[in-house]
Amino acid sequence: MKIIISAAAIVFLAVANTPALAQSGHAGMHHGASPEASMPMANMKMSNGTVKKLDAAAGKITIAHGPLENLNMPSMTMTFNVLDKAVLKRIKPGDKVNFVAAHVDGAMAVTSLELAK
Incomplete structure (x- = not known):
């Protein structure tokens, strides 16, 4: 009988603590906020790349780029x-x-661009 009560107590504690465990660790998450959204544009490091294609009518540019650090x-x-x-x-x-890219209105966009020297 003691084994059944002990087992029931363990199951009860495990089930009772599950919601508390699920809530821990969320303090550092920023749901819906991208890292670059909180970073001033002047502080963003420019990435480098080579222009592959332009679509002036659609306002789009295709770039073969190095790592985008601000977007990981x-x-x-x-x-x-x-x-x-x-x-x-x-x-x-x-x-x-050299350019800066960011999430703008749900899409990736070049927010700043200059010819590399």
Whole structure:
């Protein structure tokens, strides 16, 4: 009988503590907030890349880029929205660029771009 009571007590404690354990560790999470959203634009490190394609009508640019540290993303080729479409007139495929990318309105966008020196 003691074994049954002990086993029941262990099961009860395990079940009773499950919600408490599920709640721990969430204090550091920022649901819905990307890391770059809390970072001033001037403090963001620029990434480097090579322009592969421009779509001025759609306001998009494709860049083969190095790591995007502010987004914790590895090197790859991506298409981004461009916030300042005038920048598309100053560059062409093959140009080396430095840029900042961020999540803007649910999409990846280039928020700052300059020709690499």
